[in-house]
Amino acid sequence: METTSDIHLGQVVRSKAGRDKGKVFTVLxxxxxxxxxxxxxxxxxLDxxxxxxxxxxxxxxxxxxxxxxxxxxxxxxNNAFIRKALDPFNKEI
Incomplete structure (x- = not known):
């Protein structure tokens, strides 16, 4: 199961609701x-x-x-790899 309504593994997303609103994540x-x-x-x-x-x-x-x-x-x-990959998106904010 690769796609679900245009969501892919490794895709960059931003939360628009909840206590993590505005934070950038990636789909695990x-x-x-x-x-x-x-x-x-x-x-x-990751854990x-x-x-x-x-x-x-x-x-x-x-x-x-x-x-x-x-x-x-x-x-x-590892977590460092994910932080490094998301770094350019966090600087955007």
Missing amino acids: NIVDDEYVLIVDGDYRR NPKKKKIKHLIVYKTIIEELKERLTNGQKV
């Missing part, structure tokens, strides 16, 4: 057609991803290709 896993697991490598780490409704996210067109490849192939990903 797609739970079903309503929920995804998101991480930012800082507040939400404790946030389950979030897709309707509460602003979905960017950007997909972090290297992260998507690593997740798809089951390779190791």
Whole structure:
């Protein structure tokens, strides 16, 4: 199951509701057609991803290709890698 309403693994998203409103995350896993697991490598780490409704996210067109490849192939990903990948988006704010 790769896509669910145009959401992909490694896609950059921003929360538009909840206490994490305005924060930038990346999609770690797609739970079903309503929920995804998101991480930012800082507040939400890989060992404790946030389950979030897709309707509460602003979905960017950007997909972090290297992260998507690593997740798809089951390779190791760490929090520092995710922080580094999301850094340009956090500077945008």
